[in-house]
Amino acid sequence: MKYAVLGAGAMGLRYGVLLQEAGFEVDFVDIWDKQIETIKQQNGVFVSRDGENKHLVPINITSPEDYMGSPDVWIVFVKQMQLADALNRAEHLFTKEQYVVAPMNGMGHIEKLDKYFEKDKVISGTAMIATVLNGPGDVDFMGPSGAGSMKLVNQNETPDEVTKQIANDFTKANLNPEITTNFQGTLMAKVILNSVCNTLCTMFGIKMGEFIQAPTTEALSKQLINEAFDVCERAGIKLLNTRQQEWETIKFAATKSMPLHYPSMYQDMSKHRPTEVDYINGYIYELGKKYNYEATTHDYLRNLVHLAEFTNDFDPETLTAEVE
Structure with a gap:
C-alpha cells in the first residue's frame, strides 16, 4: 500500500522513514513551511539514532496545496491544536476509499477525522x-x-483486512503494532x-x-491515575x-523503554510552542465534569502548565501595570 504522512514532525518522520526503509512508498505532507523548505534544500531529512550516526534520508515532502499524490492510507501526526487547520487544508486530497491512522497524543482528534473520512476507515x-x-529537517x-x-x-472496533495489512506493514517497519478492539x-x-x-x-x-x-513520584502518579x-x-x-x-506501565516506560526521553510536551514547551495539555489532563477533567466528578488534580496541573507557558514566553517590557 502507499502511505502519506500528514504532519512531518518527530513522530510523522519516524513512521514515514521507517516505512520507506521497509520498502513502502511514502509521501510527507506538512503545514510548517520551514520544515518543508529545509528538507527540500537539504534534499532530505537528517536522521540520527540516540544522537549518533546522523545521515541524510531523501524524502518527498510538500504542503497540502502542492501535494499531487493519492495514497491508500494517511498517517496523521499533527498536534491536536493544529489538526483542524491541517485537515481543512488537505480536504481536497481525501477520498471515501482512503483509510486514516492517527496514533496521536491526547483526545479530540477523532471527531475532527470523522468529518473527512468514513468512520469504518478511521484507525487510531x-x-x-x-x-x-x-529542528527543521x-x-x-x-x-x-x-x-x-x-x-x-x-473506531468501529472491527479489524478488517486492510487494518491487518496496515499492521503487517507496520511490523515490517519495526513499529511493533498490536491490534486491539476496545476503542475508548x-x-x-x-x-x-x-x-x-x-x-x-x-x-x-x-x-x-x-x-x-x-x-x-509514585504518590503523585497514583493520585492522577486514580482520578482518571x-x-x-463514570x-x-x-x-x-x-x-x-497503569502504574506498572508508567514505571516500565520510565525505567526501561524511554528513560532518556524528554516527553513531547516538554519538547513543545522548550521550543516555546503551545502544549497539548488541554487534550490530555484537560480532557480528563472536562470528561469528569460531564458526570459530576471533579478531577481537581488534573485541572490544577493543566493550569500550572499554562502558567509555565506564560512565564516561558513572558516579556517584562510588556508589563504596563504600575507597582505602588
Whole structure:
C-alpha cells in the first residue's frame, strides 16, 4: 500500500522513514513551511539514532496545496491544536476509499477525522515510541532499532483486512503494532500515561528516567491515575489496565523503554510552542465534569502548565501595570 504522512514532525518522520526503509512508498505532507523548505534544500531529512550516526534520508515532502499524490492510507501526526487547520487544508486530497491512522497524543482528534473520512476507515491507537525533532529537517530516533511499540484500534472496533495489512506493514517497519478492539479504552490508557509523565516531566524539565527516581513520584502518579480511572468508570469506559497495571506501565516506560526521553510536551514547551495539555489532563477533567466528578488534580496541573507557558514566553517590557 502507499502511505502519506500528514504532519512531518518527530513522530510523522519516524513512521514515514521507517516505512520507506521497509520498502513502502511514502509521501510527507506538512503545514510548517520551514520544515518543508529545509528538507527540500537539504534534499532530505537528517536522521540520527540516540544522537549518533546522523545521515541524510531523501524524502518527498510538500504542503497540502502542492501535494499531487493519492495514497491508500494517511498517517496523521499533527498536534491536536493544529489538526483542524491541517485537515481543512488537505480536504481536497481525501477520498471515501482512503483509510486514516492517527496514533496521536491526547483526545479530540477523532471527531475532527470523522468529518473527512468514513468512520469504518478511521484507525487510531497509541505510540510508545520516543522521537525528538531537533529542528527543521533534523530528527533523532530514540532507542535501538525496533524499540517502542504501538496499538492500533478501529473506531468501529472491527479489524478488517486492510487494518491487518496496515499492521503487517507496520511490523515490517519495526513499529511493533498490536491490534486491539476496545476503542475508548485503548486511547484513554495512553492519555492517562501522558497525563502523568508528560505533564510532570514538563513542569520540572526532567527526563522520564529522572522523574521515576523521585521519592514522591509514585504518590503523585497514583493520585492522577486514580482520578482518571474514577472519571472513566463514570463515563462507562473500560480501560485496558487496572489502576496498578497503569502504574506498572508508567514505571516500565520510565525505567526501561524511554528513560532518556524528554516527553513531547516538554519538547513543545522548550521550543516555546503551545502544549497539548488541554487534550490530555484537560480532557480528563472536562470528561469528569460531564458526570459530576471533579478531577481537581488534573485541572490544577493543566493550569500550572499554562502558567509555565506564560512565564516561558513572558516579556517584562510588556508589563504596563504600575507597582505602588
